[in-house]
Amino acid sequence: MIKARIIKLISNRYTVLTEDNQTMIATAMGKLRLGKSPVAGDEVSIEYLEDRWVIQKVLERRNELVRPLIANVDQAVILTSMINPDFSTVLLDRLIFLISYAHIEPVIVVSKCDLVSDDHPAYKDIEEYRKAGYKVFTTGKGWDTSEIESVFEGKISVLTGQSGAGKSSLINRMNPDFTLNTQEISMALGRGKHTTRHVELHPVAKGWVADTPGFSSLDFSTLSKDELAWDILDFKPYLGKCKFRNCIHDNEPGCAVKEAVLRNEVSRVRYQNYLDVLQLIDQGRKLG
Ligand SMILES: Nc1nc2c(ncn2[C@@H]2O[C@H](COP(=O)(O)OP(=O)(O)OP(=O)(O)O)[C@@H](O)[C@H]2O)c(=O)[nH]1
Ligand SMILES: [Mg+2]
Ligand SMILES: [Zn+2]
Incomplete structure (x- = not known):
């Protein structure tokens, strides 16, 4: 058996990264899927059975988020745009609460700052987050990403936020080798909103970053x-x-x-x- 981490999951096809940095495709044993299904970020034991790699065991999780579905993250980076869609403290706070409740540190990145003037009212809200002790970064198309990159270094991060906030675009900007699909492309292909469709960990800025699909609603029913x-x-x-x-x-x-x-x-x-x-x-x- 070898230890590996799930970096991508599409139906029952898991892409895992082994401790010595090899990428393999594995499937989950039926018995696993009945109980705790393996999710992206999970540490697992895999074994070569007959002609394929099979996930035998999911190791204990340090933490887990439901939306996006991911385990064992060091921090959650909430991407929220100034406009398109409009900056909203309601939505941002709801995400902060859900993430904090899961015992994961939230980091805020505000995108599309290139599209608004320096006196945009959202900057007042941003100051309040900083005052309360949250880490907040601002970014825009064409802006230098070195400060934001340092946030990701050596960590497993999940990027979350509304559809269209610019999650995939930010990953592409930090790693020019990447060409993750963004909304321009899906609009051109007539696929409409919600461009990213699955959770996947990418090697970015000397860390692992999960690009995730944006969401349209949040569920609070399981909170106490x-x-x-x-x-x-x-x-x-x-x-x-x-x-x-x-x-x-x-x-x-x-x-x-x-x-x-x-x-x-x-x-x-x-x-x-x-x-x-x-x-x-x-x-x-x-x-x-
Ligand atoms: N001007 C400007 N446009 C941006 C910025 N970030 C993203 N965009 C644009 O916003 C649109 C949405 O970006 P995506 O990266 O696809 O958004 P996403 O959050 O990954 O969306 P989903 O995958 O649907 O959740 C695209 O047209 C991007 O080019 C930015 O900082 N400035
Ligand atoms: Mg995306
Ligand atoms: Zn009280």
């Missing part, structure tokens, strides 16, 4: 309202200081988070987006 706040960076300095130990920072009296919002120490926008997600969690429960 009691646990959500603990992983939100903005709230961390105030957690454990509320009057009630099980405070979810909604309507409880003596809530340290809410008081920090009133003192403008925590972004009102982030707090409102948090309250909205609490409601989404409730709605998911009711629907489920």
Whole structure:
């Protein structure tokens, strides 16, 4: 048996990279697919059986994201564009919450800055993210990518964000050898939106970067309202200081988070987006 990492998955065809950097195609044993299906990023044991490589075992995961479906990532880079589609703190915060909840560090990259003026209102929001301690980078067509490349070095990263935000374009810009399909191409071929269709890890900027398909909706139904706040960076300095130990920072009296919002120490926008997600969690429960 040899150890390998899944770098690409299309139906039951897994591309894996072995410890000595060889790429092989493997299939999953039927018994595996019934339980925990192997996903991109998984560390697996593979074995040569009869005439093919077979995944025998999925090693324990360090973390896993559901959307995109990927395991064992060091960080999630959220790509969000200034325009086309428009910058939205609602969407960005929802992604930050989901990623943080999975115990993965979010890094924000704002794309298409070449298409807006320097006084675009989104720059104010960007400053608030920085103030709260998030890593935020800005980029645009033709911009130097060396600063962003350093973020990816030596790590397994997942690139996530709305369809059309520019995920595949950013990978192409960082690695000129790549020609991942981007929306110009799929529009020309009449394929419309959602250009990237599967999760794949690419060797980029001395690290591994998963290009993923953009999404149109997010699912909060599996989150716990009691646990959500603990992983939100903005709230961390105030957690454990509320009057009630099980405070979810909604309507409880003596809530340290809410008081920090009133003192403008925590972004009102982030707090409102948090309250909205609490409601989404409730709605998911009711629907489920
Ligand atoms: N001007 C400008 N255009 C960009 C930038 N990044 C991406 N684009 C354009 O935006 C469109 C969408 O880019 P893609 O890279 O296909 O977006 P994606 O996030 O990979 O989309 P999906 O694969 O559908 O999720 C393409 O037409 C790109 O050329 C940028 O920084 N500046
Ligand atoms: Mg893409
Ligand atoms: Zn509280």
